[in-house]
Amino acid sequence: xxxxxxxxxxxxxxxxxxxxxxxxxxxxxxxxxxxxxxxxxxxxxxxxxxxxxxxxxxxxxxxxxxxxxxxxxxxxxxxxxxxxxxxxxxxxxxxxxxxxxxxxxxxxxxxxx
Amino acid sequence: xxxxxxxxxxxxxxxxxxxxxxxxxxxxxxxxxxxxxxxxxxxxxxxxxxxxxxxxxxxxxxxxxxxxxxxxxxxxxxxxxxxxxxxxxxxxxxxxxxxxxxxxxxxx
Numbered sequence: 001x002x003x004x005x006x007x008x009x010x011x012x013x014x015x016x017x018x019x020x021x022x023x024x025x026x027x028x029x030x031x032x033x034x035x036x037x038x039x040x041x042x043x044x045x046x047x048x049x050x051x052x053x054x055x056x057x058x059x060x061x062x063x064x065x066x067x068x069x070x071x072x073x074x075x076x077x078x079x080x081x082x083x084x085x086x087x088x089x090x091x092x093x094x095x096x097x098x099x100x101x102x103x104x105x106x107x108x109x110x111x112x113x
Numbered sequence: 114x115x116x117x118x119x120x121x122x123x124x125x126x127x128x129x130x131x132x133x134x135x136x137x138x139x140x141x142x143x144x145x146x147x148x149x150x151x152x153x154x155x156x157x158x159x160x161x162x163x164x165x166x167x168x169x170x171x172x173x174x175x176x177x178x179x180x181x182x183x184x185x186x187x188x189x190x191x192x193x194x195x196x197x198x199x200x201x202x203x204x205x206x207x208x209x210x211x212x213x214x215x216x217x218x219x220x221x
Contacts, residue, residue: 004156006156033208033209035209035211042211042212042213042214043157043200043202043209043211044211045208045209045210048208056206056208058208090156090157092156092209101159101162102147102159102209103159104149104156104157104158104159105156106155106156107155107156109154
């Protein structure tokens with residue numbers, strides 16, 4: 001079966017711009033979570049969506065937002081980009097509660113210049 | 114606050130040299146502890162979920178165990194293709210809290 005698909009794989013943006021990343025979960029999975037991965041901070045939780053509702057949010061500024069559509073696909077938006085937003089952004093999907101297996105996509109490598 | 118600490122930060126092994134990676138955690142009410150493998154430039158790949166102390170799971174050369182305070186990932190007779198970063202995470206509410214990972218290098 002198809003895995004978690006994230007697009008685009010790579011992105012270069014300029015400070016001050018905004019960006020939208022996309023995540024298509026595994027078919028039948030209703031939960032989508034987003035993580036930021038950097039060498040210094042490791043994997044940090046951004047937010048989680050289930051059935052189009054945000055269930056949990058990490059400690060990131062309001063510039064980071066997301067949404068989930070009725071087909072469970074999710075988008076993450078970052079506005080007013082800063083150099084520190086350069087990171088690998090990962091999404092993970094799971095059936096429902098997270099104490100089942102969560103499967104990650106390949107990630108989107110965002111570089112802010 | 115829920116916390117996950119992995120040790121060592123990096124580990125170099127010779128092919129066939131067995132060892133263990135450690136993941137210690139503090140969480141209010143463990144609902145699941147997860148092990149992932151991550152290769153450079155890729156997303157984490159799911160390995161195991163453990164739910165309660167005393168539980169063990171195996172997959173090829175890997176065996177994960179769980180106590181009330183820590184989990185171990187035992188690697189038996191590793192091969193160069195086992196080289197990767199191994200991540201441990203605990204479930205906290207509806208999110209995963211990850212450790213910093215252990216970078217494993219297996220030399221032939």
